[in-house]
Structures are given as structure tokens and as C-alpha cells.
Amino acid sequence: MKTTRYGGVSAYVATATATAIILTTVVIVLIISFSAVFSCFLSSTDSKPEFVIPIVQLQSQINLTHQHSDEYKFRAVISPDHYRSSTSFPLILNRNRTFIARRRRRRPEIELARARAAIRRAASVHNLSQVLRSGDVLSSDIYHNPSAFYQSYMEMEKRFKVYVYEEGELPMVHDGPCKNIYTTEGRFIMEMEHGGHNFRTKHAHQAHVYFMPFSVTWMVKYLYKPDTYDMTPLRHFVSDYVRLISTKHPFWNTTHAADHFMLSCHDWGPHASKAHPNLYTNSIRVLCNANSSEGFNPQKDVSLPEINLHSGNIPSKLVSPPPPTTSRSHLAFFAGGVHGPIRPILLHHWMGRDPDLQIFEYLPKHLDYYSLMLASKYCLCPSGYEVASPRIVESIYSECVPVIISENYVLPFSDVLKWEAFSVNVKVSDVSRLKEILMGVREDEYLRLKENLRQVRRHFVLNQPSQRFDVFHMILHSVWLRRLNLKLEE
Numbered sequence: 001m002k003t004t005r006y007g008g009v010s011a012y013v014a015t016a017t018a019t020a021i022i023l024t025t026v027v028i029v030l031i032i033s034f035s036a037v038f039s040c041f042l043s044s045t046d047s048k049p050e051f052v053i054p055i056v057q058l059q060s061q062i063n064l065t066h067q068h069s070d071e072y073k074f075r076a077v078i079s080p081d082h083y084r085s086s087t088s089f090p091l092i093l094n095r096n097r098t099f100i101a102r103r104r105r106r107r108p109e110i111e112l113a114r115a116r117a118a119i120r121r122a123a124s125v126h127n128l129s130q131v132l133r134s135g136d137v138l139s140s141d142i143y144h145n146p147s148a149f150y151q152s153y154m155e156m157e158k159r160f161k162v163y164v165y166e167e168g169e170l171p172m173v174h175d176g177p178c179k180n181i182y183t184t185e186g187r188f189i190m191e192m193e194h195g196g197h198n199f200r201t202k203h204a205h206q207a208h209v210y211f212m213p214f215s216v217t218w219m220v221k222y223l224y225k226p227d228t229y230d231m232t233p234l235r236h237f238v239s240d241y242v243r244l245i246s247t248k249h250p251f252w253n254t255t256h257a258a259d260h261f262m263l264s265c266h267d268w269g270p271h272a273s274k275a276h277p278n279l280y281t282n283s284i285r286v287l288c289n290a291n292s293s294e295g296f297n298p299q300k301d302v303s304l305p306e307i308n309l310h311s312g313n314i315p316s317k318l319v320s321p322p323p324p325t326t327s328r329s330h331l332a333f334f335a336g337g338v339h340g341p342i343r344p345i346l347l348h349h350w351m352g353r354d355p356d357l358q359i360f361e362y363l364p365k366h367l368d369y370y371s372l373m374l375a376s377k378y379c380l381c382p383s384g385y386e387v388a389s390p391r392i393v394e395s396i397y398s399e400c401v402p403v404i405i406s407e408n409y410v411l412p413f414s415d416v417l418k419w420e421a422f423s424v425n426v427k428v429s430d431v432s433r434l435k436e437i438l439m440g441v442r443e444d445e446y447l448r449l450k451e452n453l454r455q456v457r458r459h460f461v462l463n464q465p466s467q468r469f470d471v472f473h474m475i476l477h478s479v480w481l482r483r484l485n486l487k488l489e490e
Helices: 021-037 098-123 146-159 183-194 216-223 232-248 251-255 269-275 277-281 343-350 369-374 391-398 428-439 443-460 471-484
Strands: 002-006 009-013 050-053 065-068 074-078 087-091 162-164 209-211 260-264 284-287 330-335 357-360 376-382 401-405 486-489
Touching: 098 146, 098 471, 098 486, 146 471, 162 183, 183 216, 183 260, 183 471, 216 232, 216 269, 232 251, 232 269, 232 277, 251 260, 260 269, 260 471, 269 277, 269 284, 284 471, 330 369, 330 428, 343 357, 343 376, 343 428, 369 376, 369 391, 376 391, 376 428, 391 401, 391 443, 401 428, 401 443, 443 471, 471 486
Parallel strands: 162 209, 209 260, 260 284, 330 357, 330 376, 376 401
Antiparallel strands: 002 009, 050 065, 074 087, 074 486
16 A cells, blocks of 8 residues: 555555556546545645735735745745745644644634735725725824725724633733733733633634733742842743643644734843743744844734833823923923933933933922923933833823834834824934934924824723723734734645
8 A cells, every 4th residue: 555645634545456457547536536626635745836925015015925835734924014025934733633723724714814805905995984984083194004904903803813821820820010111011911811802712723813821020020039130930931831831732833833922011021932932933922122133023023012001090191181282392301211222322412401302311309200291392212221112102192202212123013003104213323413303393294293193192092991993902903913924824
């Protein structure tokens, strides 16, 4: 007996003897018929099947890339918005699980294929009103492709299913901080676990992605020994967690974690993800510390906005900013500790040098931080030790145009949001020209930036319970985009 393997399905074809030519012919005909009927399952080992990789391109023209494989296997291919090249991960399954996994995954993949097609169609629609449904309002100015974003968002609401692993014990799993600089981390975990949305599914085989609900912030609180800078306990915890879910469930090994995601707003989130090579390299890492020079990969990772809510709510002064016509007496404002490479440069050039630029290291006690934001046209957001800063979201809340001074920072939701429509970017090398650059912004352009801040605000608000288009949904949408661009091919 000779065994020929067709895409993980073994067909046993008896070799013909010289005296059984007729019987051999019949067998060959039957094999050809069987292959035609089940062509969606079979691929020839002699010819290389073509893999069409979809790209949900929200910033520019949609492209199609082709990949080939010399044998049947699930293949996870990430087709990024930001790059023309694609990165592929060949995912070789356990032989006994191949057919079962393929059959169970068929429905989610069909749903994603339909979503991709709908987004492609919408991407070419230039009039947003043609795709908006009754009651929905979006500003065209703040998105790269508003029609594509809106259609993608609607497809997410309609189809996206997330399986949350139930393994793990409190407090480091299924919980997180909700009232400090890492608020985004805890609030997302709590909303994912207990929110009234329809994204979570208890049926793991129907899920598009799998969420690991551990909190790196709580790991630091309960496992880290102060002043040691030893992150080994964090990595051990994450490694043990991955071992647990990958042993108990088939999903991690099926895709080598490419459809799994973790979320962390702690600076050490990227370091914790190094506990397992597939977690670091393949999974979707949702991180506040989105530094592209330190391994953050916008092809597959998601930039998480850092939101500092000490009380759990938006500071009262920032709930309702003054009317747009209210004059602001200061050109720019910053107050913060001198740490990292950028802030010392800013303070060296501007602290106490110009009354138009209110620049402080530590704010004097008689001055109020949020009042100064509300009284300034521009709020400076220089990176500290890490690239992210809660000042960006605070600037959005106060409708004080954020001035991003950073290097290698992938801004939150930048795959769909057009940051240049509501912020100003200043290179570190141009900090000495800061006033010149800001004074060079025409008044009508400044008013446009300020109006767009009002429009983009809802995408950065943590609501309880969550509301459509808020930050919880935008985070999920960023994960949804990465999953759309990850196709498990047959």
C-alpha cells in the first residue's frame, strides 16, 4: 500500500499490478471524482496551491499578495496597513487535529471573508453619508478612510467574537487597575469579562481571537521585589499561564498564538511578553509602551492609549471644556518630571524662557494643572522613560491641541485615525524652534485642529458601561483589524 497525503487527509491508493489494469483505472477515476467534490479540503502535493491574502487597507489602495506552500497546512499571514511587504508564519498542526481544526474554523473564516469583501467595497466610497446608517454620525476629517473605518466597525459589531480564557486566579488574572495611570488595562479586562456587550463568546471554536486576561500591573504589584529590576517572576508567571492554556486547549498550538492577544498598559508589558517566543513574535500585543525601536510591531501589535483616571472618572474640569470660541491665554503648556532623553531638552530650551510657553518641571502649588491645560492652545506631550504619555488623552479631553514630541512612538489607533488632523508633531531635533513652529500654524488651521479634537474625543473615553465608538470598542476594533489581516489559509 502506498500512502498519498492530500492536505492532511490521507487517501490510501492500492498500487495496481500488471494484471489489474482495469481495476486501477476505476480507482483512479474514483479518486479524481472524490478530489473534485472535496476540492475545498484537498491540495495536490505535486503542485503548489496559491494563497490569496486579503489586505484591509484603510489608509490607501487595497492590494492582494500571493503566497505559495508546498504542502497543505494552516498558514497565518499578516498583511499590514503600514507596509507593503507581508510576514508569514507557517503553522504546522498536529496531524490528528488538522481536519477537526479546519472544519471547526470554517465558519469564523467565512465570516471574516465576508467582512473583508464589505470593507473593500466601502473603501472606494468617497461620500461617507452613503454608508452611514440612520443615527450614526462621523466626522470625515479625522479618519484616513472614513467609509472603510465605518464599514469595518459595523462588521466588527456584527461578527466579532472573543473567547476569554477562564483559567487563572485573582488578583493577577481576571482583574486589573482601574484608578491610576494604568486604568486602561484594568477597565478593558473588566469590561471584557463583565460588560454587557455581545463580543464575548463561551463557545471557543466560534471565536475569532482568544484573550489572555492577565494583568502585568498586578504582577508587578504582587510578584516584583522593589528596587531589584528583576522581571523574572513576571516572565515565569506568563510562561506558566501560556503552558496552562496551551496544554488544556488546542487553540494556542493551532496558530502558534497568532490569533491570541494580551493587553498591558504597564511599561514592562513588552518585557512580560518575552516569556514565550510565540507570545512575543506572533500574538497580538496590545501595549501602551508602543515603541517600534523596542520590538513593537504595528503589523500585528496594537497601541493602547494611556489614560490616567485617579478617581476612575474623567476629572470634573475636563468633562465639559469651554466653548470653542473661548480665548486661551497661553500658547503652550507642560509640567512634568525630568526623566527620559527628551524632557531635559525641552526644559533646557524653554523652562522660564518665554511667558507664552508655560513650561514647568514641577507645577507650583498655587497653579492648577487642568486649569492651565484649559487655558492653553497647545499642550506639549514629550515622551518620558517610555514613549506613551497620559497627557495626550488629557489634551484631547481639554481640547488643547496635543504636540507630540517623541521618537518611535506608534500612536493609538493610527491605523484608522489621522492624527495630523487633530495634533501637531514636533521632531526632537526641532524643540529649539518650538515657538516658531506653533506660531506658524494659521488661525484657521488651529481652529480646525481644535474642532477635530472635539470629534475624536469619544474614541478616547472610558465609559461604564461601554458605549459605541468609545475607547473599549476602538481597542477591540484595532484587534479586529489585525485578525482581519490574519487569514488562516487552507
